[in-house]
Amino acid sequence: MINTVILVLVGGAVGAMLREFAMLAVPRLADGFPMDIFVANIVAAFLLGLVTALHSRKVLSDSVNAMLGTGVMGGLSTFSSFVYASVVLMAASTQSALVAVVYVVASIVVGYLAVVAGLKLGGQEKM
Numbered sequence: 001m002i003n004t005v006i007l008v009l010v011g012g013a014v015g016a017m018l019r020e021f022a023m024l025a026v027p028r029l030a031d032g033f034p035m036d037i038f039v040a041n042i043v044a045a046f047l048l049g050l051v052t053a054l055h056s057r058k059v060l061s062d063s064v065n066a067m068l069g070t071g072v073m074g075g076l077s078t079f080s081s082f083v084y085a086s087v088v089l090m091a092a093s094t095q096s097a098l099v100a101v102v103y104v105v106a107s108i109v110v111g112y113l114a115v116v117a118g119l120k121l122g123g124q125e126k127m
Helices: 002-025 035-056 062-076 079-092 094-121
Strands: none
Touching (some): 002 062, 035 062, 035 079
């Protein structure tokens, strides 16, 4: 149990650093669309699908799954920032509210498709 917690801790630190690098590297769009948060979450969704599929096929051990799936992907994805960016956009103006709705819908739809793509790439046939 303690080994799993340490693996998740290390993975979470790596994921958080990757998220920060993504936030610095990916600019926000002129209309306020938080592309940096969007990219971090979609990449994490895809990689979580891939890690989950590989784990279900016994390609990855439980320990590696905990470190990557829970730790790294948990640190990389950023639900609180996703929600905060949506709230800020909604409050800014009517045009920003429309951008917020597009952002929320796109995040859910593209995130879903990213997980499915990761699962398929990892060889998981049934969900």
